[in-house]
Amino acid sequence: SYTAVAADVGKHLSVRVSYDDDGGTSEVVTSNVTSVVESAPNSPPTGVPVITGTVQVGQVLSVDTSPIVDADGLRGVTFGYEWVRNLSPISGANFSSYTVTSLDEGKKLAVKVTFVDERGTNESVVSAETGPVAAAGAYPDELGLSLFSDFNLMGGGFDYINSMGKGIDVGSGVTFSITGSGTTFTNNGSIVFYGDSGAVDGASGTLLTIGEGVIFINNGRIEGTGTFDNQSGTLIDNGFINVGNSPGLLTFVGDLIKGENSVSEFELAGNRAGESYDQLVVNGTATLNGRARVSLLDGFMPTLGSTFVLIAAEVLKDSFDTVEGLDLSDAQVLDLVSTDASIELVTIQTSRVGTDSADIILGYASQDVIVSGEGDDIVAMAAGDDIVYTQAGDDQIYASELPKRIDGGDGVDVLTIGASIDYREIEGTVLERIEVISLRDLRGSVIELDADAIARIVDGDNQLTAIDNSLVVVGDDGDRVKLFGDFIENGSALLDIEGMGEVNFTIYTQGGTSLFVADNIALELYGADGTLAVACMPVADEIHCYVETQDIEPLAGLLGDAVALDFSGLNELQVLHSASGAGAPVSAIEDVLPQSGEGQVLEGLVEFLPDQGPVIDSGVSSPAFAGTEGMLPVYIDNLAKLEGLLPPDVADPNQIV
Structure with a gap:
């Protein structure tokens, strides 16, 4: 066999065969000639050159040709360069490096690389354009970067801003670096990672990394599949994190602290993390806060028992303030399960379902999963691990103890829980979404x-x-x-x-x-x-408030009757005695101790309050006091904190509250 080479192009080929026949005679025969040998089809190059460096006036950009591949061969190839500005050639810019000038400010740069491959074919490839060239010293607000090659944003004592409405797109396999101690990068727009969905542990290679001493503030959006390496810098997240492309996997290398106004978005389209549902991985401590949103894609409905690990961290702290999208249907909901290292959703079946009109739904002693539907519903529960979604309507919800979850939905929802x-x-x-808390009929809650x-x-x-x-x-x-x-x-x-x-x-x-x-x-x-600052008590038809003048410690425990009360903490107690708010020490408090009943204790205290005898005797209301009944909360509960300290045979705690 023979492989035609470039020297055969334009010629005819034939083959001569020699051999010895059986009679011992040497023989030679020649084949017919071929048609003219033609040039082989060209194999165009793949890959493009990569511009490295900071796209800023005064900075030096370089060309990396290693991504260029040509099947026709590159051995001994010499590359030529032509830098372009907004697709127009830059005069004299024909080297492997280029110093950015003021003429480039606000414009996009690229480089054209030419060469002759081993088959003699002239080839050319062009890099991706950079983002707009920044002025010397600082980047403008309008970054608007589309990164198809590694990019280093260098700082050092000054700030970068990605403004609202602007975006930074980080292409697949690209590393976007922010370096320079003292640099602050504020994202008010969007940063999108275009890594490959289904990649595990950041293997998509799409990366945003912040260097030592860099502060990254996210007030906008971070979304897509890729890795955010912030272990050397500081990440402050007050914005949106939307995992996946979607779905996908977003990894943070370092601690992630979610701000109170932050939003985390997850989408479910199947049962495989990072491939068919979104997963957030934190290789550090994840401190949760703010809001989380869960939604289904492409008509997907989880089967009962399906588990989705939304967040996987080394350490997990706190919780989201609210989670939306867990009531999937009347038949099933997503149960939120938190561990020390993960947030999981588990599909569970509803046990009680209402209609779209007004319903009365009573739970059982075991766990109830209730979806009451629309309408002004009444829902009553007994177990502490119940899950309730009352949806739209002005609903009344009763629980004997704190449940696992209640989402009141739209409307004015009233919650009554039988416990302090x-x-x-x-x-x-x-x-979530509870508008009114009722303490009615709970006896001194x-x-x-x-x-x-x-x-x-x-x-x-x-x-x-x-x-x-x-x-x-x-x-x-x-x-x-x-x-x-x-x-x-x-x-x-x-x-x-x-x-x-x-x-x-x-x-x-x-x-x-x-x-x-x-x-x-x-x-x-x-x-x-x-520290108690102000207390307001209802007295008759008025609200009376007073200001604490000293930090009084609670009284010591009782031995069983009023005689055992320790009033030593009240010796310097200041009590109001007029509408002006003036105070006087209770100097004769020891005279109260021999009293043995609630009324006698109260009368003993009142007896030594300056200027109050005529007011109480006459029954005339004043801005400060309104009779003996008002004195108990004002002078005992206010300053001595007697709640729970008086024994049952001395006083009813409900009257003290």
């Missing part, structure tokens, strides 16, 4: 709230108050709300609540969060450090 609860300690995914808890419970708008992130609390006389933070009184309101009629409220506000407290409920305002 510190809502600050509850994860954000337990209660106490709940604790702060701004974060209120925002998590309401999760946005409140149709009853028409104020975003506002929660309404109603209850009976003797119920109490403890409110922590920097709340201030901010007016009053009259609200008409279905089944309760018109109720007067006092409004307390901190930033963009509001709490409406019914006027018949006692309120205690605590500072961020937990």
